[in-house]
Amino acid sequence: xxxxxxxxxxxxxxxxxxxxxxxxxxxxxxxxxxxxxxxxxxxxxxxxxxxxxxxxxxxxxxxxxxxxxxxxxxxxxxxxxxxxxxxxxxxxxxxxxxxxxxxxxxxxxxx
Amino acid sequence: xxxxxxxxxxxxxxxxxxxxxxxxxxxxxxxxxxxxxxxxxxxxxxxxxxxxxxxxxxxxxxxxxxxxxxxxxxxxxxxxxxxxxxxxxxxxxxxxxxxxxxxxxxxxxxxxxxxx
Numbered sequence: 001x002x003x004x005x006x007x008x009x010x011x012x013x014x015x016x017x018x019x020x021x022x023x024x025x026x027x028x029x030x031x032x033x034x035x036x037x038x039x040x041x042x043x044x045x046x047x048x049x050x051x052x053x054x055x056x057x058x059x060x061x062x063x064x065x066x067x068x069x070x071x072x073x074x075x076x077x078x079x080x081x082x083x084x085x086x087x088x089x090x091x092x093x094x095x096x097x098x099x100x101x102x103x104x105x106x107x108x109x110x111x
Numbered sequence: 112x113x114x115x116x117x118x119x120x121x122x123x124x125x126x127x128x129x130x131x132x133x134x135x136x137x138x139x140x141x142x143x144x145x146x147x148x149x150x151x152x153x154x155x156x157x158x159x160x161x162x163x164x165x166x167x168x169x170x171x172x173x174x175x176x177x178x179x180x181x182x183x184x185x186x187x188x189x190x191x192x193x194x195x196x197x198x199x200x201x202x203x204x205x206x207x208x209x210x211x212x213x214x215x216x217x218x219x220x221x222x223x224x225x226x227x
Binding site for chain 1: 145147152153154155156157160162201214215217218219220
């Protein structure tokens with residue numbers, strides 16, 4: 001089925017560890033983005049990409065890196081995990097009419 | 112400043128009752144408007160969107176929304192709620208003509224509970 005695939009669904013990290021959240025889409029969308037969702041704060045944009053080789057920062061980029069080597073993949077890297085990064089992370093891709101397709105999310109806990 | 116306000120944090124309705132979820136926006140340009148739904152533990156799913164034309168738009172699952180420019184509102188409605196409609200609902204606004212860098216501004220969501 002066409003859509004956005006995120007892995008893993010759940011992850012527990014220790015403070016200071018690093019990891020990569022994977023995101024892949026098969027709709028040939030140029031625009032991809034990463035959000036974090038926290039209670040009472042809605043969706044906040046971390047990083048986004050308007051095409052392969054092009055990335056930019058969103059509202060809350062600190063502590064996260066991204067790269068976009070292909071149209072399909074947009075991984076999010078946590079460099080040194082902190083408890084403040086405990087959240088649910090969503091990857092989304094977007095078509096030209098601003099229609100977003102979201103992945104099912106990654107629930108990350110940093111202890 | 113650009114913003115989206117969903118005044119109701121939490122709403123409870125009885126199954127079969129009508130529903131209206133409010134969304135107000137502040138935006139400097141003519142907006143694109145969206146409603147998304149998020150079921151527990153799931154990602155967000157597009158319910159409907161308004162770009163231009165008829166200000167009453169129909170979406171999936173029997174939902175509709177009306178764009179009122181004079182009130183800067185885009186309220187979501189459903190005539191008869193089903194228990195499966197219990198979820199979180201998000202309103203979002205985007206710019207029409209900002210190129211490929213255009214991003215959405217999100218409301219904080221309204222949590223809907225449905226009583227049997």
